[in-house]
Amino acid sequence: MSALTTAAPGAPVVDLDLDELRRDPYPAYARLRRTAPLAWVPSVGRHLLTRYDDIVHAEKLAEVFSSREEGSLLLRTVGKNMLREDDPDHRRLRGGAEPPTRPRQVRDLWAGTFESTAHRLLDRIAARGEADLIADFAEPLAAANLACVLGLRNATADDIAGWSRAMMAGNSNYADDPDIWLRAARATRAIEEAVAEIAETVRREPDGSVISSMVHAPEPVALSEIQNNVKVIIGGGVNEPRDVFGVGAWALLRHPGVLNRVIDEPTLWKRVFEETARWVSPIGMYPRQLTRDYEIAGVKLPAGSRVALVIASGNRDESVFERAAEFDIDRPHRPHLAFGGGPHFCMGAWVARHEVSALAWPLVFNRLKALRLTDDPADHLDGWVFRGLTSLHVTWQAA
Numbered sequence: 001m002s003a004l005t006t007a008a009p010g011a012p013v014v015d016l017d018l019d020e021l022r023r024d025p026y027p028a029y030a031r032l033r034r035t036a037p038l039a040w041v042p043s044v045g046r047h048l049l050t051r052y053d054d055i056v057h058a059e060k061l062a063e064v065f066s067s068r069e070e071g072s073l074l075l076r077t078v079g080k081n082m083l084r085e086d087d088p089d090h091r092r093l094r095g096g097a098e099p100p101t102r103p104r105q106v107r108d109l110w111a112g113t114f115e116s117t118a119h120r121l122l123d124r125i126a127a128r129g130e131a132d133l134i135a136d137f138a139e140p141l142a143a144a145n146l147a148c149v150l151g152l153r154n155a156t157a158d159d160i161a162g163w164s165r166a167m168m169a170g171n172s173n174y175a176d177d178p179d180i181w182l183r184a185a186r187a188t189r190a191i192e193e194a195v196a197e198i199a200e201t202v203r204r205e206p207d208g209s210v211i212s213s214m215v216h217a218p219e220p221v222a223l224s225e226i227q228n229n230v231k232v233i234i235g236g237g238v239n240e241p242r243d244v245f246g247v248g249a250w251a252l253l254r255h256p257g258v259l260n261r262v263i264d265e266p267t268l269w270k271r272v273f274e275e276t277a278r279w280v281s282p283i284g285m286y287p288r289q290l291t292r293d294y295e296i297a298g299v300k301l302p303a304g305s306r307v308a309l310v311i312a313s314g315n316r317d318e319s320v321f322e323r324a325a326e327f328d329i330d331r332p333h334r335p336h337l338a339f340g341g342g343p344h345f346c347m348g349a350w351v352a353r354h355e356v357s358a359l360a361w362p363l364v365f366n367r368l369k370a371l372r373l374t375d376d377p378a379d380h381l382d383g384w385v386f387r388g389l390t391s392l393h394v395t396w397q398a399a
């Protein structure tokens with residue numbers, strides 16, 4: 001079924017300005033939830049689905065809301081991969097890649113290296129008394145941790161972060177800028193070479209990493225499939241942990257009472273993580289394509305319709321989360337949508353939870369004494385498909 005690039009008959013059409021969405025998408029989402037919970041937005045070329053219950057409903061119906069969206073920029077950048085496949089191929093690819101990212105494996109295999117990397121990065125800045133915690137800490141930490149879990153011993157954190165940026169630019173290259181495609185192609189070629197080299201080594205000596213797990217998967221995974229899935233993991237595995245770290249640290253520095261409670265009671269770091277991911281979801285939306293006619297939110301969508309599940313909006317739905325715009329670690333527990341749902345539920349959730357809430361935040365707040373925001377005007381939230389802080393300038397008492 002080919003993708004329909006127009007509004008479904010009867011779907012409300014709502015014009016949204018992409019620059020405004022990047023600056024602050026939440027007022028537009030609140031309006032859509034109230035007045036047009038499924039709306040065709042011409043600038044996005046998709047129907048936006050914005051209410052919590054409807055998104056959860058769609059996630060549960062993967063056979064109708066397919067992940068195989070045709071013509072997606074992600075497919076052009078990285079090629080076929082688990083994120084844009086349906087079962088049974090999705091299940092086979094995910095089954096090969098997932099085991100090293102489960103909670104026990106994260107604790108037993110990776111936590112030690114994650115911790116020493118976080119200390120090393122803090123050692124580099126501790127005496128300075130000032131830093132941008134995004135560029136100097138969160139991004140290199142997320143990139144180094146990803147290299148470790150993937151098993152890419154032949155790549156540096158700088159390589160991983162640079163490749164991730166180049167592919168992310170490709171995934172959102174709606175302007176079809178040839179320079180962006182060139183940089184993305186260079187990054188994907190470099191990843192293919194690095195993965196081929198490691199796959200050769202771990203075929204002889206398995207090492208528990210994601211690449212090793214895919215090489216030795218019970219249901220065979222071809223080298224090109226391993227390469228494409230590593231690309232998608234690098235494309236998406238750096239910015240989200242970086243952004244949840246940055247937004248959470250920023251929220252706590254602006255709420256010193258909450259910060260003091262969490263420092264006194266470290267079990268609360270977990271709640272800070274889940275509330276941060278709900279409050280400003282690092283991934284704001286992702287696409288689906290209908291395999292057959294289906295009615296949702298009062299609109300009959302024909303097969304082939306393109307829908308965006310706007311999880312950042314679902315996570316601010318007042319019918320589920322009271323005072324949804326507030327950062328509140330004490331709110332009653334309701335599952336948030338920041339990691340998605342259904343068969344594509346984020347494979348890196350436990351990696352991200354551990355690296356940010358068990359390690360990065362506690363280490364930063366313990367080691368950098370009297371940490372303060374400098375209120376640099378450059379530090380602001382940006383983005384709607386992906387959302388996070390552009391930078392996070394802080395000072396502390398250098399030892």
Ligand code: HEM
Nearest residue numbers: 082083237240241244283286338339340344346347348352
């Ligand atoms: C706070 C951090 C993170 C957030 C909020 C996040 C969010 C998400 C979301 C919303 C999806 C579903 C997308 C869709 O259904 O189209 C997803 C999928 C995925 N994530 Fe994450 N992610 C995070 C960190 C990571 C990390 C660190 C890794 C790698 C270790 C990772 C690997 C993946 C993979 C491989 C998928 C595809 C799973 C599949 O298709 O079955 N993520 N993530």
